[in-house]
Amino acid sequence: MLYDGKDYYFSNKYKMQIVDHVGGGDSFGAGLIAASLEGYDAQSSIEFSVAASCLKHSIEGDFNMVSMDEVLKLADGDSSGRVQR
Numbered sequence: 001m002l003y004d005g006k007d008y009y010f011s012n013k014y015k016m017q018i019v020d021h022v023g024g025g026d027s028f029g030a031g032l033i034a035a036s037l038e039g040y041d042a043q044s045s046i047e048f049s050v051a052a053s054c055l056k057h058s059i060e061g062d063f064n065m066v067s068m069d070e071v072l073k074l075a076d077g078d079s080s081g082r083v084q085r
Contacts, residue, residue, distance in 0.1 A: 002032075002046040009042045011050035012077075018057045027056035027064045031071065044075070051075035 002009040031052030035045035051074040056064040 002042055002049075004042050007042070009046045011046045014050070014054045014074075016054060016058060020057065020060045020062075023059075023062040023064060024053045024057050026062075028053035030064070034068065047075040048072065 001011075028049045031049035032045060034052075035048040040048060048071060052064065052066070052071045055066045055071060055074060059065055
C-alpha cells in the first residue's frame with residue numbers, strides 16, 4: 001500500500017514460493033525510489049515497488065539481480081515467472 005497524504009494505492013498480490021526473505025524490504029524501497037526518479041504516478045510506483053520486492057524473494061542472497069525491464073514486465077501483469085536474460 002502507498003499513501004500519498006490524500007489517497008491510498010494498493011498493488012497486485014502475488015502468490016509465490018519464497019526462496020530468501022533477505023533483501024525484500026530493501027528491494028521495495030529501492031523500487032519506490034527508482035519509480036519516483038522515473039516519474040511514475042502513485043499507482044505505477046506501488047506496482048513497481050512490490051514487483052521488485054516479489055522478484056527479490058525468488059533470489060537467494062541479499063542482492064536483487066533482476067533488471068528494471070524484468071520488474072516492469074511483472075508489474076505490467078506478466079506473472080509467467082519467466083525471467084528474460
